[in-house]
Amino acid sequence: MALDQGTTSSRAILFSLEGRPVAMxxxxxxxxxPRPGWVxxxxxxxxxxxxxVAQEAxxxxxxxxxxxxALASPGGPAGPTWPGRPWRGWPSRCWTWCGPWRGRRGFP
Known part of the structure; x- marks a missing residue:
């Protein structure tokens, strides 16, 4: 199973042992x-x-x-920055919202 975390959606693709996609x-x-230019x-x-999506596939x-x-979860600069967020215990709430790459918060 491959899990993809994109900027606007999550996706799961299940493959057969031969490498053919069987469900998505x-x-x-x-x-x-919250503000202009912020996401x-x-x-x-x-x-x-x-x-x-994993359960649905x-x-x-x-x-x-x-x-x-096997489970594949590719990372990359296009996805949101959520893995580094500070958590207060699992599966509790995260302390902060995620600021994905397309937000302009860090720019003047």
């Missing part, structure tokens, strides 16, 4: 605009969307989670 699910999450994401909403394929033999 995608879910958008909210883009929050934020709710990290818990990102987590819930990623978990949801498994359901589509009729596969149970224990049958997945």
């Amino acid at each position: 699910a995608q879910r958008e999450f909210r883009q929050l605009y 934020e994401h709710d990290p818990l909403e990102i987590w819930e969307s990623q978990l949801g 498994l359901r589509q394929a009729g596969v149970e989670a224990r049958e997945v033999v």
Whole structure:
């Protein structure tokens, strides 16, 4: 299973042992605009969307989670910066919202 965390949506693709895609699910999450030029994401909403698409892909394929033999989660500069957020225990709320790459917060 490959998990993709994009700027505006989460995606999961389940592959067969031969490498052929057998199921795919995608879910958008909210883009929050607290000020002009600022963009934020709710990290818990990102987590819930990623978990949801993984579960949906498994359901589509009729596969149970224990049958997945590998998990890929590519990172990169295009996705939101949520992995580095400070958490107050798991699965509690994150202390801060995520500021993805497309926000202009750090620019004059």
